[in-house]
Amino acid sequence: MKRSITRLLMAPSVILLLIWMIVPLSMTIYFSTIRYNLLYPGQNNFVGWMNFEFFLTDPGFFPAVANTLILLASVLIITVVLGVLLSALIDRPFWGQGIVRVLLISPFFIMPTVNALIWKNMMMNPVYGIFAWISESLGFEPIDWLSSFPLASIIIMVSWQWLPFAILVFVTALQSQDTEQKEAAQMDGATGWHIFRYLTLPHLARPITVVVMIETIFLLAIFAEIFVSTGGGPGYDSTNLAYLIYNQALLQYDVGVASAGGLFAVLLANIVAFFLIRAVGKNLTV
């Protein structure tokens, strides 16, 4: 009796969530199996696996998968490593700590589009960007970042955007670290490095896991930065899966192939999540 009431009361939210998930997913699955090109309306016949075949044999497919994974791995490594180091650095009190923290966190509140525009026009532009100015004043040729190192440029932009998130999580975690433990280690003869290595890093294992999980979700779907800056190019050099799908859907008007790509992206996300949880998830039980 009591259990059925509980279920009854829970039902609306469960059903709503289910619909929320099921409807787009089933429509995507449906679209991926029909011919659905906006240039040829009305010819929506069933085509089986053909959309998937198109997507998987697209010349952009392998570069896109590779770029997605490289982007993911690089940004994760940069944000976690730099995040841990910077948070540990600003954890001990110093003059201006508050303002430094605010400055470090603030890039997180900038829209991805604006972020990309800032980097594209003010930092990396070969004519009037700050990087160009620096290399010129040092006597070097300015580098055209976006065309010479498109993927690296994207990685820099996205890392700049996500580093604050990592710092935010790590700084909060560090504040809960027990100071007496650090003092005990100090009395045991530990140097700053020892304390970082044997106390702080283990203490951060769980926050690092959380940061990796959350960032992964967003990094697999990076789009705005690519769209605004490199446009996926040159060639496919900075095209990731999300951008390739957009390409199919809106540049070639092929909703069917785009849906197939979307489903592949879902599959890829699950594979990545599976390995991530296997690799770092055991930290969650510590």
Add this chain to the structure above:
Amino acid sequence: MSYLAITDLQKHYDDYHALRGINLAIEEGEFIVFVGPSGCGKSTLLRTIAGLETSSSGAIELDGKDITELASSKRDLAMVFQSYALYPHMTVADNLSFALRLAKAPDAEIKEKVQAVSKSLQLDALLERKPKELSGGQRQRVAIGRAIVRQPKVFLFDEPLSNLDAALRVQMRLELARLHKKLGTTMIYVTHDQVEAMTLADRVVILNAGQIEQVGTPLELYRQPNSRFVAEFIGTPKMNLIPLDQAVKQDSAVELTLLGKSIAFPTSRLTGDLSNQTIMGIRPEHMHLVDHAADLTGKVELVEHLGSEAYAHILLSSGQTIIVKASARIDLADGQQVHIQLEVDEMILLNDQDRVISASTEGE
């Protein structure tokens, strides 16, 4: 030259003067207890000795070396914290061996020392556990073990027993006393519990508002406090302080007048001048209920039975309530009139500056 010498140590926090000129000499092998009310600077003093706080001025010397400016990692002291501060991600064995591993001691030596310590503290069965899988008492023992393994020059304890329940606290207190006997290492122990201080210490240092009030053996402090603060701080229940109506110095005796009765106090025990208002101090255990007219008379307000003894709260005609120790089987009705006999030998006198102006009786 003493083993640990502290000279004119001052400590200012931003706008708070926490240590106001501490001078203290500790001999090798002594068990020293810092005791005092909460916030009096006990932890600050201990942490300054440990090097976890920097002193504002003054000097600390250990074993003939000035360590005032030395980093705590180089002082060769070990500290047991109130929270135990075990390393949560390491097993008990790793906690115990951490300092030795940092010092790059040979593996065989580390193993041997860890085994010896874990055996003496009954930690053998727990070596592979993490701190959070241990009980409070076990954590406490690991914390102590971690300090012992290093064989430091001095052990520092900051209220190590205050997180344990009463029974365990008594047991750990005994173990600490035994440990000190066995190791013979100098120990400095901070507590706000005067029972711990009295039972453990070779010498007790009583702190009050960032200053040392008195240093002495537990018995000295009990019998010969030199201020009202110490007189009241040591002993449970507190010493009774009774303002005298009059104190007149005569040839052989000081005549003390108290609520109409007069008591003779030997002049030879007087060490200072009598003031306008002299106060008499006497402990509950040095007063006795008698059934004939004696030094004091009062009415029973309340009796606390502790099983082995009882404490009678007695209202004097001056309106003051004093506490008198009585036998466990005493049967008193509330409001009953009682007579109290004082042990003059155990009495102390205080002047109006709250300083003690009498010496305890010699001998005994």
